[in-house]
Each structure stands twice: as structure tokens, then as C-alpha cells.
Amino acid sequence: MSKWEQEFQIEQNRVDQVTSKIDKRIAYLQKQAGDVKADMSHIRKNFWEDVTVNVDNPDEAIESYASIKQQAELLSERERSHRHAENQLDILERLKQSPYFGRIDFLEDGEKEAERIYLGIGSFFDEDSEEFLIYDWRAPISSLYYDYSLGKAAYKAPDNTITGTMELKRQFIIRHANIKSMFDTGITIDDELLQEVLGKQSNSQMKSIVATIQKEQNQIIRNERGRLLIVQGAAGSGKTSAALQRVAYLLYRYRETLQAENIVLFSPNPMFNSYISTVLPELGEENMQQATFQEFLQNQLGKTFDLEDPFTQMEYVMTSMEDPDYHVRIQGIRYKASLDFMNVIENYIEYLGQEGLIFKDLKFRGRILISSQKINDYFYGLSSSISIPNRMKQVSERLLKDLKELAVQERTKAWVNEEIQLLDKEVYERFYQHLLEKNQYTEDTFNDFEREEKLLAAYVVNEHFKHLRKRVKNLLFIDNRAIYRQLYRTHGLIETLTGKSSLPEDWVKICKQTVKRLDQKELAYEDATPYLYLKERIEGFKMNTSVRHVFIDEAQDYSPFQFAFIKRIFPFSKMTVLGDMNQAIHAHAENTGLSTLSSLYGSEATETIMLKRSYRSTRQIIKFTRGFIDGGEEIIPFNREGDKPALIQASNEQELNMKVAERIRDLQAEGNRTVAVICKSYEESQKAFNALQNEASIRLIDKETASFETGALVIPSYLAKGVEFDAVIIYNASKEQYGRESERKLFYTACTRAMHELHMYYIGEPNSFILDTPSDTYVKEE
Numbered sequence: 001m002s003k004w005e006q007e008f009q010i011e012q013n014r015v016d017q018v019t020s021k022i023d024k025r026i027a028y029l030q031k032q033a034g035d036v037k038a039d040m041s042h043i044r045k046n047f048w049e050d051v052t053v054n055v056d057n058p059d060e061a062i063e064s065y066a067s068i069k070q071q072a073e074l075l076s077e078r079e080r081s082h083r084h085a086e087n088q089l090d091i092l093e094r095l096k097q098s099p100y101f102g103r104i105d106f107l108e109d110g111e112k113e114a115e116r117i118y119l120g121i122g123s124f125f126d127e128d129s130e131e132f133l134i135y136d137w138r139a140p141i142s143s144l145y146y147d148y149s150l151g152k153a154a155y156k157a158p159d160n161t162i163t164g165t166m167e168l169k170r171q172f173i174i175r176h177a178n179i180k181s182m183f184d185t186g187i188t189i190d191d192e193l194l195q196e197v198l199g200k201q202s203n204s205q206m207k208s209i210v211a212t213i214q215k216e217q218n219q220i221i222r223n224e225r226g227r228l229l230i231v232q233g234a235a236g237s238g239k240t241s242a243a244l245q246r247v248a249y250l251l252y253r254y255r256e257t258l259q260a261e262n263i264v265l266f267s268p269n270p271m272f273n274s275y276i277s278t279v280l281p282e283l284g285e286e287n288m289q290q291a292t293f294q295e296f297l298q299n300q301l302g303k304t305f306d307l308e309d310p311f312t313q314m315e316y317v318m319t320s321m322e323d324p325d326y327h328v329r330i331q332g333i334r335y336k337a338s339l340d341f342m343n344v345i346e347n348y349i350e351y352l353g354q355e356g357l358i359f360k361d362l363k364f365r366g367r368i369l370i371s372s373q374k375i376n377d378y379f380y381g382l383s384s385s386i387s388i389p390n391r392m393k394q395v396s397e398r399l400l401k402d403l404k405e406l407a408v409q410e411r412t413k414a415w416v417n418e419e420i421q422l423l424d425k426e427v428y429e430r431f432y433q434h435l436l437e438k439n440q441y442t443e444d445t446f447n448d449f450e451r452e453e454k455l456l457a458a459y460v461v462n463e464h465f466k467h468l469r470k471r472v473k474n475l476l477f478i479d480n481r482a483i484y485r486q487l488y489r490t491h492g493l494i495e496t497l498t499g500k501s502s503l504p505e506d507w508v509k510i511c512k513q514t515v516k517r518l519d520q521k522e523l524a525y526e527d528a529t530p531y532l533y534l535k536e537r538i539e540g541f542k543m544n545t546s547v548r549h550v551f552i553d554e555a556q557d558y559s560p561f562q563f564a565f566i567k568r569i570f571p572f573s574k575m576t577v578l579g580d581m582n583q584a585i586h587a588h589a590e591n592t593g594l595s596t597l598s599s600l601y602g603s604e605a606t607e608t609i610m611l612k613r614s615y616r617s618t619r620q621i622i623k624f625t626r627g628f629i630d631g632g633e634e635i636i637p638f639n640r641e642g643d644k645p646a647l648i649q650a651s652n653e654q655e656l657n658m659k660v661a662e663r664i665r666d667l668q669a670e671g672n673r674t675v676a677v678i679c680k681s682y683e684e685s686q687k688a689f690n691a692l693q694n695e696a697s698i699r700l701i702d703k704e705t706a707s708f709e710t711g712a713l714v715i716p717s718y719l720a721k722g723v724e725f726d727a728v729i730i731y732n733a734s735k736e737q738y739g740r741e742s743e744r745k746l747f748y749t750a751c752t753r754a755m756h757e758l759h760m761y762y763i764g765e766p767n768s769f770i771l772d773t774p775s776d777t778y779v780k781e782e
């Protein structure tokens with residue numbers, strides 16, 4: 001037996017010992033969980049027997065309350081401990097299969113013997129030997145594994161920094177408690193485990209990367225300094241992966257105070273949500289809250305408007321060049337995303353503080369009860385030194401008072417009497433009871449009748465005014481739509497608000513377009529954030545104070561305005577923002593907020609980390625794709641070999657479809673589990689799908705698709721964001737399809753979805769981005 005084989009055997013013996021201990025612990029916990037469950041069911045069954053309920057007098061009522069509370073607390077304590085045991089069991093079941101993935105031998109300075117640290121997805125403490133047989137990958141000492149190779153090393157303990165020497169670093173792949181492979185890393189990190197992991201075929205679900213987190217990714221995961229962490233990284237550099245491991249890290253590090261529901265992740269589309277949804281559960285953690293920005297806007301907006309989604313906007317941008325208003329809309333999209341426009345809105349708010357707010361009449365049964373003019377007088381009658389939201393609050397209180405008085409006057413109106421006649425019998429009886437209880441029924445029935453009439457009138461008016469009071473409390477007397485519209489409608493107004501900046505050339509036409517849509521109760525995607533921002537600045541931001549960490553993935557697609565809005569809604573959150581300028585695909589791309597983001601939080605509170613190594617694609621694919629983007633030469637491919645991307649011409653659509661279908665079949669036969677035919681737009685995807693569906697087994701992905709499975713699919717480029725596939729076929733990479741400079745990043749995003757294979761088809765001429773790359777980075781197939 002060679003020395004290595006002996007080592008292997010020793011490690012396997014340890015795995016056997018550890019898993020047998022895990023087994024014992026599982027059996028113990030299962031019994032405990034069973035007991036707790038029995039307890040819970042007993043408490044639930046006997047809940048009302050074990051509490052003393054007596055409400056005859058106040059003292060006894062208090063006692064009853066205390067007794068119920070005590071019983072409820074007992075139950076909830078049992079439930080908590082049951083949940084805890086279940087979680088532990090869940091982790092242990094996973095550890096039993098694969099107890100750890102790494103080992104380091106660390107000789108702390110001043111000590112004689114190196115400590116062996118085994119790392120897994122959770123820790124396992126052995127009560128007999130009183131030592132950790134497995135350390136959680138998030139424990140302070142575990143960071144050694146990610147940050148260092150052999151030699152001098154240090155890690156941050158809670159109170160100080162511990163220094164020493166790393167004498168061994170070993171990686172394992174353990175499945176079903178058997179060591180499948182084992183590697184020792186040398187001085188120069190040659191990450192064989194990473195090689196092995198990345199060489200695999202993809203899945204429809206993202207995987208956790210705990211075993212192979214790289215040093216620069218570890219900095220992101222464990223970062224605790226600034227309020228704002230910006231991660232800029234190439235396509236496939238592990239931004240999303242690092243973000244998800246960071247969520248897991250935070251949940252561990254702050255487990256006493258931080259729950260999964262205190263973390264929000266903004267994702268690019270619904271399919272992405274499902275793509276990443278298994279990573280945290282795989283690590284034994286609950287998923288954070290996930291939302292697309294669209295869902296978030298919709299939630300804030302309620303039902304006021306028919307809100308356009310970003311994909312519809314994108315589709316318009318890509319396919320409606322023939323529309324005579326096209327250039328006007330594009331100008332509008334860009335301007336409304338800009339900082340200049342945000343300043344205009346800020347100036348507008350200042351202006352509204354003095355004049356210009358628009359209110360709605362408070363109407364009741366077709367009559368104006370309180371006129372908009374009166375509300376206006378109330379508002380502007382208040383000192384302008386008070387903020388708009390605070391003045392609104394005061395106006396609302398004043399209106400509620402007015403409504404109270406108006407309600408009294410209303411009681412004598414004829415309609416009230418008519419309604420009283422129509423009241424249900426039960427309502428009458430209730431009032432009769434009420435008067436009786438108050439001992440107000442006297443011998444004098446005439447008087448009683450009058451009193452009952454009055455009470456009933458008050459009741460009827462009150463019921464009808466409920467709705468009015470609610471409107472006032474919710475500030476619905478403010479006409480936000482008209483206020484936003486006024487900005488586009490009132491001649492000469494915006495010119496006074498632009499400061500030193502200038503308006504787009506076609507501003508007048510933009511105004512016309514905007515007003516038209518607003519009048520149809522439609523809100524274009526580019527108007528949603530400015531509108532909501534303005535509304536919230538007038539009404540006061542409805543802040544979310546329970547969210548403590550906000551993650552924004554694909555952050556290059558957010559405008560400065562959107563970031564400012566998010567910041568206001570989550571005022572107490574830390575932000576982790578991940579993006580790649582080269583994948584900015586929205587029409588407002590030149591106004592990506594990523595570059596202006598740090599000014600929102602201030603440079604002292606901001607930290608930026610760059611990720612340059614790319615892990616998704618083979619070296620050949622990266623060498624090709626980096627050839628046509630800004631700063632591409634800085635992207636470092638991970639050493640994984642594959643074929644060069646292929647460029648294939650087709651003479652017409654029929655031939656194109658035939659060739660693509662054939663390639664799909666070949667790629668699948670070669671073992672590629674996910675094959676994506678990426679089209680530029682949904683329109684093109686539909687066409688491609690119709691042509692291909694009889695030739696190959698294939699699915700069409702649209703913006704509603706909530707998840708994808710392995711197999712072949714046709715997908716528009718913007719929905720493939722953040723996701724990856726074993727093989728990518730660019731359906732038509734012609735100059736005609738990707739002819740505009742603004743489409744460079746879209747094409748880059750599409751190509752960088754490929755892990756192992758990239759095949760580009762075209763009719764006519766290939767696009768100029770391909771021609772920009774060195775011709776030896778791809779092959780032309782006949």
C-alpha cells in the first residue's frame with residue numbers, strides 16, 4: 001500500500017467513525033423530537049382543559065388570561081424546540097452523507113502541535129471527546145481554508161487575530177459516506193476540486209459552492225465593514241454564488257438576531273428566483289425573501305395604474321424600431337432614469353412645498369363634501385417650514401375632524417331616513433338591546449323612539465363615512481397622478497426645475513407620449529420609479545424597517561433613480577449590490593446607477609470588490625467573449641478546456657432551422673443536459689420555436705415561466721440573465737439582428753451563458769462584435 005493509499009484509508013476510517021457518531025446523534029435527536037411532538041399534541045388536545053377560564057369578574061378574567069397565556073407560551077416553546085431539533089436533524093442527515101469537504105492542519109503560533117480542522121456545511125461537536133469533529137464552514141477558523149494555501153496564515157477570532165502556519169490543506173469529495181476523491185493542495189493553489197466541480201454538466205438549479213469558495217469571493221461573503229458593498233465582476237465570476245453564500249454566512253454569524261425574512265434579494269426575473277432557490281436549503285438555511293424589482297414596484301403602486309413590465313419595455317426597444325415615436329420613447333426612457341431627472345423631481349418637490357399640489361374633492365353621494373380648493377387652502381395655510389409629508393398628516397387630521405362635523409349634519413338628510421327603513425331586523429334589535437343595556441328605555445316611549453332614530457341615523461351615516469375616513473387616512477385626497485402629469489403638462493414648468501441640466505431634444509414629444517399613457521391609466525416602466533418616488537416624497541416614505549440586508553443582483557440594470565428609491569424604502573439596511581457593467585442591457589443602460597451608487601451612501605460607507613476570474617465558461621469561450629467588451633483583457637479564465645466557439649452560416653431561414661435543430665440533437669447526444677437556443681427578443685424566440693418544435697424536443701421560455709428544467713429550450717436573451725446552460729446556440733448572430741452598438745452587451749450576455757459549448761449561427765453577415773474579436777478565438781464551420 002502506498003503512503004497515499006494509507007492516508008486515504010486513515011481518512012476513510014475517520015469518515016466511518018464520524019458518520020457512526022452522527023448516526024447515534026440522529027437516533028437520539030429523533031427520539032427527543034418525537035417526545036417533544038407528543039408533548040405538543042398533548043398540549044394542543046388538552047389546551048382548554050388545562051386552562052382555567054372564568055370571566056365572571058375582572059379578577060378572574062385576568063387570571064384566565066394569564067392561564068391561557070402560560071399555556072400558549074408552553075406550546076410555543078415546545079414548537080420552537082421541535083423546529084430546532086428538526087433543523088438539526090436535517091443538517092445531520094446531510095452531514096451523514098458528506099460530513100466534510102476540507103481539512104486544514106493549522107499550527108497556531110506558540111503551540112506545539114497542529115490542530116486538524118475538518119470543514120462541513122454544519123458543525124458537529126462530539127460530547128465524548130469534547131471536540132468539534134466538523135467545523136461549520138462559516139466559523140471564524142474556517143476562513144483559513146478559503147484564504148490561504150500552505151505556509152503562514154491568520155484568521156480573525158471574535159477578539160483578536162490568530163496567526164500560525166498552515167501545514168496541510170486537503171479537499172475531499174465524499175458521497176454516501178465514502179471518499180470519492182481526495183486532493184492535497186500545494187503551495188501554488190491548484191484547485192483540483194474546483195476543476196472537477198466546474199467540469200460537470202449543469203443543472204436547472206444552482207449549486208452551493210462552499211467547498212470551493214475562492215479567496216476573493218470569501219471577502220465578499222464575510223464582509224462586515226461598510227453599509228454598502230459593491231461587487232463588480234465579470235460574467236460567471238460567481239457574484240450570485242457569493243451573494244447566496246453571504247446570506248448563509250450572515251444567518252450563521254447573526255443567528256441570534258437575524259432571520260431569513262430580514263433579508264431581501266432582488267432578482268432579474270421569476271425564473272432566476274427558482275434557479276437559485278435550492279442553494280440555501282442545501283446549506284440547511286431558509287431562503288431569504290426574493291422579489292423582482294417589478295414585483296416590488298407593483299406592490300408599492302397598488303391598483304392605481306396598469307404597470308408595464310420591464311420585459312415589455314425591452315421587447316419594444318428591440319422590435320419596434322419602425323414605430324414613428326420610437327426615438328422619442330428611447331430618449332424618454334434614458335432621461336427618466338437619469339440623475340438629472342431625479343434632481344428635477346427633487347426641485348419639483350421643493351416647488352410643490354410652496355404651490356402646485358393637486359388635491360381631489362372629497363365627494364359623497366355625488367356632492368362635494370370638502371372641495372379640493374379647501375384642502376389646498378388647508379395645506380398651504382400651514383407653515384412651509386414643515387415638510388410636505390408632515391403637513392399632509394396635519395391636513396388629514398383636519399379633514400377627519402371636518403368629516404366628524406359633516407357627519408352630524410348629514411344625519412338629518414332624507415336619504416338617511418330612507419336607509420333606516422331598509423335596515424336589517426338584526427340592526428334594529430342591536431340598537432334596542434343597546435338602549436336597554438344603557439337603561440335608557442323609559443316609560444316615555446315617544447322619547448325612546450326619538451333616541452333610537454338618532455342612534456340609527458348616526459349609525460347609518462357612520463357606516464357610509466367609513467369609506468371617506470379611510471380615504472382621508474390613506475391620503476387619497478392627494479391627486480398624485482395629476483401632480484406627476486402636471487410636470488409634463490404645464491408649459492414652462494419643468495424648465496424652471498432643471499437647474500443647469502438640459503432637457504432631451506424631443507422633450508415636448510416625450511411629454512405628449514407620457515400624458516397620453518397616464519390618461520389611459522397606464523404607467524410605462526420608465527415612469528414607475530419617478531412616479532413612486534414623487535408620491536412617496538409627498539406622502540412620506542413607507543419605510544421597511546424589518547429588512548436588515550438588501551441584495552441586488554444584476555445591479556447594472558438599475559437606474560440611479562431606482563437605487564435612490566430602494567435606499568429610502570430600506571433606510572436601515574445594509575446593501576450588497578452585484579453587477580457587471582458589460583451586461584447592462586436595458587435601454588436606460590447609459591444611466592446605470594452602479595457608477596453613481598456610492599454617492600448615495602458616501603465613500604466612507606462604501607466598499608467595492610472586483611471579481612476578475614470567471615468560472616462558468618471554458619477558457620476558449622471566455623477568450624472569445626472577452627474579445628468584444630470593454631476591459632475584456634482583464635478577465636481571467638479558469639483553466640478548463642473545451643472547443644472553440646463555432647460560427648456557422650446559413651443561407652436562409654429554412655437552412656438555419658434545419659442546422660440548429662440538428663445541432664440541438666447532436667449536443668444532447670453528446671451529453672449536454674441543458675441546451676439553450678438564445679434569441680434576441682421574445683418575438684424572435686416565438687418564431688424560432690415554431691420552426692424548431694417539430695424537429696427537436698424543445699420548450700419556449702417566456703416572461704411568465706417560473707422555472708426551467710433540463711433539456712432544450714428557446715429563450716429571449718434578457719430572460720437568460722443570471723442563468724447558465726451547458727451549451728448555448730445563438731439563433732441568429734447576424735449583423736441584421738445585432739447591428740447596433742447598444743446591442744453589444746446584449747450579445748455578450750447571451751454568449752456568456754454558455755458553460756461548455758457555444759455555437760453561433762447567422763444569415764447574411766455575422767455581427768461586427770464577432771468580427772471585433774481575434775479570429776483565432778473561434779472557428780468558422782462550413
Ligand SMILES: Nc1ncnc2c1ncn2[C@@H]1O[C@H](COP(=O)(O)OP(=O)(O)OP(=O)(O)O)[C@@H](O)[C@H]1O
Binds near residue numbers: 212
Ligand atoms: N468558487 C466557486 N466554486 C465553484 N463554482 C463556482 C465558484 N464560483 C463560481 N462558480 C460557478 O460559476 C458559475 C457562475 O457563477 P455565478 O452565476 O454566481 O456568476 P455571476 O458572476 O453571477 O454570473 P453572471 O453575471 O454572468 O450572471 C456557476 O456555475 C457557479 O456555480
